[in-house]
Amino acid sequence: MALTILKGTIVSAPSLGRLDSMEDGFLVAEDGRITGVYLVLPERFSGAPVTDCGGDLIVPSFADLHLHAPQYPMLGMGMDLPLLEWLEAYAFPTEARFADLDYARTVYRRLAAELIRHGTTRVCMFSSLHTDATLVLMEELERAGVTGYVGKVNMDRNSAPGLLEETTEQSKRETLRWLDACGDFRRVHPMLTPRFTPSCTNGLLAFLGKLAKERGLPVQSHLSENSAEMDWVRQLHPDCAQYWQTYAKYGLWNDRTVMAHCVWSDERERAAMRDAGVTVVHCANSNQNICSGVAPVRVMLDEGLQVALGSDIAGGDQLDMFDVVASSIRASKARRMMDGWQTAFLTVAEAWFLGTSAGAAFFGAKPGFAPGNPLHAMVIRDSGLPQPHPLTAAQRLERAVYRRQSDAVRAVWSEGRQVFSAEQP
Amino acid sequence: MALTILKGTIVSAPSLGRLDSMEDGFLVAEDGRITGVYLVLPERFSGAPVTDCGGDLIVPSFADLHLHAPQYPMLGMGMDLPLLEWLEAYAFPTEARFADLDYARTVYRRLAAELIRHGTTRVCMFSSLHTDATLVLMEELERAGVTGYVGKVNMDRNSAPGLLEETTEQSKRETLRWLDACGDFRRVHPMLTPRFTPSCTNGLLAFLGKLAKERGLPVQSHLSENSAEMDWVRQLHPDCAQYWQTYAKYGLWNDRTVMAHCVWSDERERAAMRDAGVTVVHCANSNQNICSGVAPVRVMLDEGLQVALGSDIAGGDQLDMFDVVASSIRASKARRMMDGWQTAFLTVAEAWFLGTSAGAAFFGAKPGFAPGNPLHAMVIRDSGLPQPHPLTAAQRLERAVYRRQSDAVRAVWSEGRQVFSAEQP
Numbered sequence: 121m122a123l124t125i126l127k128g129t130i131v132s133a134p135s136l137g138r139l140d141s142m143e144d145g146f147l148v149a150e151d152g153r154i155t156g157v158y159l160v161l162p163e164r165f166s167g168a169p170v171t172d173c174g175g176d177l178i179v180p181s182f183a184d185l186h187l188h189a190p191q192y193p194m195l196g197m198g199m200d201l202p203l204l205e206w207l208e209a210y211a212f213p214t215e216a217r218f219a220d221l222d223y224a225r226t227v228y229r230r231l232a233a234e235l236i237r238h239g240t241t242r243v244c245m246f247s248s249l250h251t252d253a254t255l256v257l258m259e260e261l262e263r264a265g266v267t268g269y270v271g272k273v274n275m276d277r278n279s280a281p282g283l284l285e286e287t288t289e290q291s292k293r294e295t296l297r298w299l300d301a302c303g304d305f306r307r308v309h310p311m312l313t314p315r316f317t318p319s320c321t322n323g324l325l326a327f328l329g330k331l332a333k334e335r336g337l338p339v340q341s342h343l344s345e346n347s348a349e350m351d352w353v354r355q356l357h358p359d360c361a362q363y364w365q366t367y368a369k370y371g372l373w374n375d376r377t378v379m380a381h382c383v384w385s386d387e388r389e390r391a392a393m394r395d396a397g398v399t400v401v402h403c404a405n406s407n408q409n410i411c412s413g414v415a416p417v418r419v420m421l422d423e424g425l426q427v428a429l430g431s432d433i434a435g436g437d438q439l440d441m442f443d444v445v446a447s448s449i450r451a452s453k454a455r456r457m458m459d460g461w462q463t464a465f466l467t468v469a470e471a472w473f474l475g476t477s478a479g480a481a482f483f484g485a486k487p488g489f490a491p492g493n494p495l496h497a498m499v500i501r502d503s504g505l506p507q508p509h510p511l512t513a514a515q516r517l518e519r520a521v522y523r524r525q526s527d528a529v530r531a532v533w534s535e536g537r538q539v540f541s542a543e544q545p
Numbered sequence: 546m547a548l549t550i551l552k553g554t555i556v557s558a559p560s561l562g563r564l565d566s567m568e569d570g571f572l573v574a575e576d577g578r579i580t581g582v583y584l585v586l587p588e589r590f591s592g593a594p595v596t597d598c599g600g601d602l603i604v605p606s607f608a609d610l611h612l613h614a615p616q617y618p619m620l621g622m623g624m625d626l627p628l629l630e631w632l633e634a635y636a637f638p639t640e641a642r643f644a645d646l647d648y649a650r651t652v653y654r655r656l657a658a659e660l661i662r663h664g665t666t667r668v669c670m671f672s673s674l675h676t677d678a679t680l681v682l683m684e685e686l687e688r689a690g691v692t693g694y695v696g697k698v699n700m701d702r703n704s705a706p707g708l709l710e711e712t713t714e715q716s717k718r719e720t721l722r723w724l725d726a727c728g729d730f731r732r733v734h735p736m737l738t739p740r741f742t743p744s745c746t747n748g749l750l751a752f753l754g755k756l757a758k759e760r761g762l763p764v765q766s767h768l769s770e771n772s773a774e775m776d777w778v779r780q781l782h783p784d785c786a787q788y789w790q791t792y793a794k795y796g797l798w799n800d801r802t803v804m805a806h807c808v809w810s811d812e813r814e815r816a817a818m819r820d821a822g823v824t825v826v827h828c829a830n831s832n833q834n835i836c837s838g839v840a841p842v843r844v845m846l847d848e849g850l851q852v853a854l855g856s857d858i859a860g861g862d863q864l865d866m867f868d869v870v871a872s873s874i875r876a877s878k879a880r881r882m883m884d885g886w887q888t889a890f891l892t893v894a895e896a897w898f899l900g901t902s903a904g905a906a907f908f909g910a911k912p913g914f915a916p917g918n919p920l921h922a923m924v925i926r927d928s929g930l931p932q933p934h935p936l937t938a939a940q941r942l943e944r945a946v947y948r949r950q951s952d953a954v955r956a957v958w959s960e961g962r963q964v965f966s967a968e969q970p
Contacts, residue, residue: 197943453834454883526950
């Protein structure tokens with residue numbers, strides 16, 4: 121039996137707004153699953169090797185529930201453009217390059233390594249429409265230790281003719297070919313990925329909905345990000361009063377569905393998400409960069425929706441989830457101002473919960489370092505920072521979020537295995 | 546005559562919203578002052594040594610016009626608290642430690658080095674109320690190559706009794722002692738610094754105004770940051786209809802005055818700033834962190850006010866001005882949303898102008914790399930980033946702003962001297 125014992129200052133978010141911490145605690149995992157967190161190591165583990173992290177923080181690693189892998193090369197570019205122009209000028213031409221598998225291999229290896237180095241071990245990720253590059257992406261994620269879901273993108277209309285397009289038949293055929301080739305992956309699994317309603321014909325959406333049901337596949341897409349996009353959806357689907365119904369009517373709306381953005385989701389759309397168990401992915405950085413708006417996250421949480429965080433590169437400008445957590449706090453403060461100072465902002469503890477426990481929940485994990493969870497953890501070192509006075513673990517975590525130092529993550533475990541160590545490059 | 550010739554991709558902001566760029570250009574400075582930017586090196590410099598920066602970007606270094614040096618140790622902490630509570634819980638206790646000169650030396654040496662490493666070569670900076678620690682700060686800035694103004698803080702009421710306080714007499718006497726000791730600094734100069742109106746008695750404000758006039762000293766303070774603060778000012782100065790008048794009536798309001806925040810400055814207060822030539826320091830990060838609001842920067846610029854940027858550590862969570870520039874863009878997008886989508890956001894070129902040329906203007910420099918300016922420049926390397934397609938210099942600068950990579954700055958010149966090289970640590 122493989123045994124992992126980490127000793128240090130253990131901090132996790134067992135529920136929204138709460139942080140549990142223990143100094144000089146022991147986090148134990150057996151065969152890759154968490155046994156427990158202990159102040160005194162249980163007798164039966166005595167004599168077992170302990171990884172002593174000293175005063176470093178041991179925290180759950182991040183879950184990034186929305187990002188576009190092929191947009192990684194254009195991170196931090198084109199931010200002065202609105203969504204639909206930005207897609208044409210930057211996103212589509214950049215994604216089109218992934219027809220080249222050598223290029224895909226180079227970019228995706230680098231992306232996977234950067235995710236792990238920043239402590240992101242779980243993802244729901246968009247690839248491009250290219251089947252083979254998507255398989256390369258899955259290989260590289262699996263090799264690096266990133267777990268979760270990846271989707272070959274479906275887009276059979278309103279795309280970029282001559283550059284990035286597929287017919288309905290190609291889209292269906294390639295989706296099936298892709299799914300057939302996914303069988304060998306152990307930690308990265310396929311997720312159906314209609315790009316967004318305007319990019320998919322009704323025939324294709326119906327095909328994907330049927331496939332999701334027959335094979336029990338999860339689904340990811342975009343929802344209510346931008347008012348121009350929403351107008352367009354209304355024109356394309358005059359029978360649907362709301363955007364979400366364009367997914368629901370084709371069977372793409374259930375508790376294995378992840379919807380990015382939801383900036384403009386009103387009470388009825390939010391109720392539809394809650395009732396179906398859809399997970400909302402809040403992409404604060406992207407929504408602010410592309411001037412989409414600020415999603416009503418506080419209201420969603422109060423209403424009982426499941427909300428996780430996404431970097432949404434490359435609408436978001438940072439892959440680092442420390443930055444994404446900080447962005448969600450900043451955005452909640454902007455929202456507070458926009459709401460006439462009535463809405464409470466997200467506290468650090470709340471945003472940390474969204475970036476870790478809430479994202480992990482989509483993968484079946486219980487919050488924080490709950491026993492039974494697969495071990496997803498990272499070690500954060502802040503001893504190089506000034507210490508104005510003795511700091512609590514919560515204060516140290518807050519500072520790690522805001523300072524987002526690039527070398528703060530010292531070691532990472534993903535699904536029970538250590539996948540990164542800053543000490544052994 | 547000392548001659549500096551830098552070769553590379555030269556980019557600067559000659560006016561708001563405009564970027565000039567030249568690939569394989571030469572930036573020449575003689576005796577520390579810029580001679581010009583040339584595509585072909587003038588004959589008279591032939592044979593002179595050239596620092597070849599290859600494809601790296603050569604850009605003006607940053608001016609940070611508002612930051613609190615003694616809050617550096619608490620960077621990224623306490624961000625869930627509103628301004629006045631945050632001052633009591635974090636800022637005052639942290640500042641109080643600077644009675645200890647050894648502590649001050651350690652912290653300020655580190656701060657000065659970090660400023661230079663991130664390409665900040667000009668500052669308007671608050672110290673604490675401690676005269677001797679302020680002198681230590683000035684020594685450390687000068688040693689590292691940071692130029693500009695530093696102020697011993699005056700605060701003779703409503704401070705932190707027993708922790709951080711001075712009587713009116715002490716404040717006056719210490720200010721004079723401090724000014725007497727500033728004579729030996731060549732590149733760092735004193736700036737009168739009433740903390741903010743609620744912290745200073747009328748007698749002290751009158752003393753400082755008289756001193757400013759007699760000795761031709763510049764002034765810095767805070768203005769209209771937060772509505773609770775503004776209510777307080779109104780109670781303290783019932784004779785003043787507006788906050789700015791509490792400074793103006795004591796002679797602390799002219800074209801050598803820098804006022805941080807101005808989040809809530811209305812049309813009349815803005816007109817008073819424009820008419821007097823007061824420089825507004827926009828501190829986007831801090832204003833959002835502490836939930837103060839978002840300053841109407843676009844309106845200020847349209848009205849012809851002088852607006853520069855400040856990191857405002859530690860209300861701001863980042864010292865890095867790349868981050869501060871990005872924050873000002875993000876904040877302007879929040880402001881656009883708050884204004885019913887009517888207000889144009891800051892483009893990258895505009896925000897870059899504010900962080901460099903507009904700040905440098907307070908020190909008498911003309912915009913960009915204008916001939917006659919003292920050489921303040923830095924070299925930015927982005928060759929390690931993916932290159933999705935050939936990028937223009939403006940696109941590269943945009944990415945440098947958004948990626949804000951900690952090791953991007955390779956070399957820095959300040960007032961003509963090279964003060965940092967990443968190659969020779």
